[in-house]
Amino acid sequence: MSAQIHPSAVIEEGAQIGEGCAIGPFCHVGPEVVLAPGAVLKSHVVVTGKTEIGEETIVFPFAVIGEIPQDLKFKGEDARLIIGKRNRIREHVTMNPGTEGGGGVTRVGDDGLFMAGCHVAHDAQIGDRVILVNNCAIAGHCVIEDDVIVGGLSGVHQWVRIGRGAIIGAVTMVTNDVIPYGLVQAPRGQLDGLNLVGLKRRGVAREDITALRAAFQMLAQGEGTFQDRARRLGDETSSDYVSEIVAFILGDSDRSFLTPG
Incomplete structure (x- = not known):
C-alpha cells in the first residue's frame, strides 16, 4: 500500500510490489515480476518474465529487464533473472533471463553500476560492485566476479570468466579468461599487467x-x-x-x- 505508482504505469495482475517501491510514468511490470522493498523504476521501464529486482535498486528510463534471451535455442523454457540490492541500472540497459542450456538463471549481485546501453546476456553471473561502462556487452554464460570494471564499448565473449578486481579497458574484445586483478586493454584484449590502481x-x-x-x-x-x-x-x-x-x-x-x- 505504501508503493508509489504513477497512473500511467501498467502493473499486471500477479506482480509483487514491495513496500516503498516507486514506479514512474509509462512503466510496464509483468505478472511474474517481484520488486523488493524500495526498488525504483524511473519511467518507461519494462520489467517482464520471472524477474526479481532487489531492495533499493534503481532502474532508469527505457531499460528492458527480463525480456526473453537473444538465443535462437530458447524455446520458452522456465528461466529467471535475479538482480540484487542497490544496483543502478541506467538508460537503455538490457538484461535477459537464463536458458535451459545454461542453468536457467541469470544472476546480478549487489551494488553494481550498469551504465547506459550495456547488455547482460542469458545465463551470465555478475558479482557484487561490478561496473559495466556505456555500451559494453556481456555475452551468454559469462562469469564476472566481484569488483570488476568493464570499459565502454567493450565486448566479453560467451563463456569467458573475468576474475575478481580485474579491469578491462575501453573498446576491447575479451575472448579468453582474465585472471583476478588483471589489466586488459587493446582491441583484441591483451593482458598487460595488474589493476594496481584498483588494488x-x-x-x-x-x-x-x-x-x-x-x-x-x-x-x-x-x-x-x-x-x-x-x-x-x-x-x-x-x-x-x-x-x-x-x-x-x-x-x-x-x-x-x-x-x-
Whole structure:
C-alpha cells in the first residue's frame, strides 16, 4: 500500500510490489515480476518474465529487464533473472533471463553500476560492485566476479570468466579468461599487467601488492605452460591474493586464458 505508482504505469495482475517501491510514468511490470522493498523504476521501464529486482535498486528510463534471451535455442523454457540490492541500472540497459542450456538463471549481485546501453546476456553471473561502462556487452554464460570494471564499448565473449578486481579497458574484445586483478586493454584484449590502481583504492597492503607483482612476472616469464607456472606459484606463495589467482587459473573453464605478453 505504501508503493508509489504513477497512473500511467501498467502493473499486471500477479506482480509483487514491495513496500516503498516507486514506479514512474509509462512503466510496464509483468505478472511474474517481484520488486523488493524500495526498488525504483524511473519511467518507461519494462520489467517482464520471472524477474526479481532487489531492495533499493534503481532502474532508469527505457531499460528492458527480463525480456526473453537473444538465443535462437530458447524455446520458452522456465528461466529467471535475479538482480540484487542497490544496483543502478541506467538508460537503455538490457538484461535477459537464463536458458535451459545454461542453468536457467541469470544472476546480478549487489551494488553494481550498469551504465547506459550495456547488455547482460542469458545465463551470465555478475558479482557484487561490478561496473559495466556505456555500451559494453556481456555475452551468454559469462562469469564476472566481484569488483570488476568493464570499459565502454567493450565486448566479453560467451563463456569467458573475468576474475575478481580485474579491469578491462575501453573498446576491447575479451575472448579468453582474465585472471583476478588483471589489466586488459587493446582491441583484441591483451593482458598487460595488474589493476594496481584498483588494488590501492581498496587498501590492499603493500606486501600483497608486491607479491602480486612478483607472481605476475613468474606467470609471464617462468618455464612450462601457463598452468604449470600457476601450480609452482601455488606451492611457493603465502599471499591469499596470489592463491586466489592460482585457484582461478587451475579451476574449471570453457576457454583458455589471456596470458602476459
